[in-house]
Amino acid sequence: MSVYVKSYRRHSRGRRWLSLALQYLCVALILAVMLFPFFWLLASSLKSPEDLEALPPVWWPAHPAFSSYRTVFEVTPFARAILNSLIVTVCSTTGILLTSIMAGYVFAKHQFRGKNTLFVGVLATMMVPQFVMLIPLYRMMAALHLDNTYPGLILPNLANGFGIFLMRQFIAGIPDELLEAARLDGASEWTLLWRVVVPLLRPAAAALVLFAFVFQWNNFLWPLSMVYSPEMSTVVLSLNGLRTYTSSVTFTNIVMAGTAIGILPSVLLTLWAQRYFIEGISLTGIKG
Amino acid sequence: MIQRQRSLIRSRSLATLGFLSPGLGLLIVFVAVPILLTAWISLHQGSMAIPYSRMRWVGFSNYATIFEQPIFRTALLNVFLYSLANLVIILPLSILLGLFLYQAQVYGRNVLRTVLFLPYMIPTVAVAIVWGYLYEPQYGPLNEILSWLHLPAQGWLGSVYEAMLSLVILNVWQTLGYYVVMVVAGLTEIPQEYYEAAALDGAGWWRRHWSITLPLLRRTLAFVFVILTINTLQVFDPVYVLTQGSPVNSTDVAAYEMYITAFNYGQAGLASAMAMVMLAIVLVLSLLQLRLFRSL
Numbered sequence: 001m002s003v004y005v006k007s008y009r010r011h012s013r014g015r016r017w018l019s020l021a022l023q024y025l026c027v028a029l030i031l032a033v034m035l036f037p038f039f040w041l042l043a044s045s046l047k048s049p050e051d052l053e054a055l056p057p058v059w060w061p062a063h064p065a066f067s068s069y070r071t072v073f074e075v076t077p078f079a080r081a082i083l084n085s086l087i088v089t090v091c092s093t094t095g096i097l098l099t100s101i102m103a104g105y106v107f108a109k110h111q112f113r114g115k116n117t118l119f120v121g122v123l124a125t126m127m128v129p130q131f132v133m134l135i136p137l138y139r140m141m142a143a144l145h146l147d148n149t150y151p152g153l154i155l156p157n158l159a160n161g162f163g164i165f166l167m168r169q170f171i172a173g174i175p176d177e178l179l180e181a182a183r184l185d186g187a188s189e190w191t192l193l194w195r196v197v198v199p200l201l202r203p204a205a206a207a208l209v210l211f212a213f214v215f216q217w218n219n220f221l222w223p224l225s226m227v228y229s230p231e232m233s234t235v236v237l238s239l240n241g242l243r244t245y246t247s248s249v250t251f252t253n254i255v256m257a258g259t260a261i262g263i264l265p266s267v268l269l270t271l272w273a274q275r276y277f278i279e280g281i282s283l284t285g286i287k288g
Numbered sequence: 289m290i291q292r293q294r295s296l297i298r299s300r301s302l303a304t305l306g307f308l309s310p311g312l313g314l315l316i317v318f319v320a321v322p323i324l325l326t327a328w329i330s331l332h333q334g335s336m337a338i339p340y341s342r343m344r345w346v347g348f349s350n351y352a353t354i355f356e357q358p359i360f361r362t363a364l365l366n367v368f369l370y371s372l373a374n375l376v377i378i379l380p381l382s383i384l385l386g387l388f389l390y391q392a393q394v395y396g397r398n399v400l401r402t403v404l405f406l407p408y409m410i411p412t413v414a415v416a417i418v419w420g421y422l423y424e425p426q427y428g429p430l431n432e433i434l435s436w437l438h439l440p441a442q443g444w445l446g447s448v449y450e451a452m453l454s455l456v457i458l459n460v461w462q463t464l465g466y467y468v469v470m471v472v473a474g475l476t477e478i479p480q481e482y483y484e485a486a487a488l489d490g491a492g493w494w495r496r497h498w499s500i501t502l503p504l505l506r507r508t509l510a511f512v513f514v515i516l517t518i519n520t521l522q523v524f525d526p527v528y529v530l531t532q533g534s535p536v537n538s539t540d541v542a543a544y545e546m547y548i549t550a551f552n553y554g555q556a557g558l559a560s561a562m563a564m565v566m567l568a569i570v571l572v573l574s575l576l577q578l579r580l581f582r583s584l
Binding site: 020023024026027030031033034035036037040041044052053054055056057059098099100102103105106110112118121122124125127128129130131132133134135136137138139140155156158159161164183188189190193214217218220221224225236239240243249252255256259262263266267269270271274277278 | 296299300301302303304306307308310311312313314315318319320321322323325326329336385388392393394396397399400401402403404405406407409410411412413414415417418419420421422424426427428429432435461465469518521522524525528529543546547550551556559560563564566567570571574
């Protein structure tokens with residue numbers, strides 16, 4: 001095959017050089033466009049009020065000041081917001097992982113009447129916009145006196161159609177012979193799931209944990225509707241509050257410092273595990 | 289032996305039920321039931337706070353009301369335009385970038401893919417906050433860059449004619465990488481032999497992609513088309529953070545209108561009717577998607 005590839009690629013050396021230069025130019029341009037907002041975020045968070053008000057705008061402060069990163073914790077209960085976001089995100093991610101593995105296993109490996117209909121129902125929940133459920137969910141939580149509490153923030157997010165779908169896709173790829181062998185050895189379904197299936201699921205589980213974590217960390221609409229006191233605020237909610245209450249341009253550095261902290265978990269997770277994210281997207285995007 | 293078989297079957301059906309019920313139970317309580325309740329509320333007159341039993345049946349008059357008032361029609365039209373603009377920009381761009389990432393021999397291809405994908409994973413609220421400052425007409429960098437190119441300063445979010453486009457640009461920046469990844473995934477499923485054969489027959493770059501890539505990418509593109517439409521129809525976060533529908537309702541979108549009708553004006557019935565209209569639109573699109581997939 002490589003012979004063919006070589007035979008038709010008879011570019012002159014000059015043309016190849018030009019094409020490579022053009023490609024590098026494209027890469028540089030796209031990188032610049034994509035990274036510029038991140039650069040502006042970082043630069044603004046380090047600016048002094050004078051830098052922020054300067055005309056024309058200052059691109060990089062002559063004397064970067066990190067004080068805004070401390071101020072953001074002083075003007076709002078930002079540390080508490082980080083803790084709240086962590087509690088909500090970790091709990092719902094754990095929940096999604098457990099419910100998705102169990103249901104995904106059944107959908108992949110068990111036979112029962114109405115299975116396909118049920119699975120289509122699960123898939124359908126993925127398509128429903130969040131705001132369609134908003135009013136009844138809000139009323140439900142208020143009636144149970146769970147509004148403005150951790151359970152209120154966590155409960156609606158413990159199961160997820162996408163998670164069940166993802167797990168089913170991966171578990172379907174595990175050979176039946178493996179499960180039958182374990183069954184012959186007398187393993188119950190419970191031990192089968194946790195001893196045989198789950199250890200094989202590591203890449204899929206990692207992908208799901210990352211997706212669920214990022215989704216919860218970034219979630220805005222539900223906390224916005226549910227939370228009414230600053231102590232229960234999540235990070236994303238606090239960022240919106242910061243922006244709303246600091247209309248003056250001289251406070252931009254504080255808002256930007258908060259934003260930089262707020263996106264850090266998502267950024268780090270993405271950089272660390274972009275392979276899994278992209279696999280997950282490819283999987284849901286194409287197969288299925 | 290038979291007894292063992294029987295206990296195995298029993299343990300399996302018990303497991304079916306036991307493993308399925310937590311996930312499905314939660315989805316029923318927190319997704320299915322709320323949808324039905326939204327449908328029920330949409331046929332009643334009621335504020336956010338009064339109990340279901342005291343809501344008054346009004347039939348379809350909530351639906352009539354939201355379509356009589358120009359504000360929801362404006363919001364629907366705006367969100368359609370928003371989706372359309374995103375589609376027109378993202379669809380060709382994601383194909384081009386997808387091809388580029390898939391084929392490019394250049395160093396840094398993986399870095400590029402990660403950087404493109406990164407904005408998709410950070411909170412939309414954070415993206416909106418940063419872009420709000422980028423768009424700032426006086427102190428922001430975008431107008432400064434325009435002035436280098438000797439272009440006039442723009443009003444961005446403050447301008448009736450540009451506010452929606454500014455939101456579209458924000459969304460393109462944030463989500464393009466996601467669709468590029470889908471296109472790359474679709475490209476990996478096209479057998480390389482086709483290209484080699486076409487190249488042997490003397491087909492150029494343009495011809496190869498027009499006759500091979502695009503037809504074989506149909507499924508992926510149909511998928512991108514539908515996901516993109518469904519996602520953009522739900523736009524809420526940047527509108528809430530940046531514009532609140534202003535200036536002069538030019539960025540008022542359906543989800544935002546529904547939210548303030550429910551939580552600022554407390555009109556649960558009207559807001560539920562709006563939610564149901566949006567759900568119907570999304571459902572119709574999803575069914576179209578299924579049809580598309582079957583025919584492709």
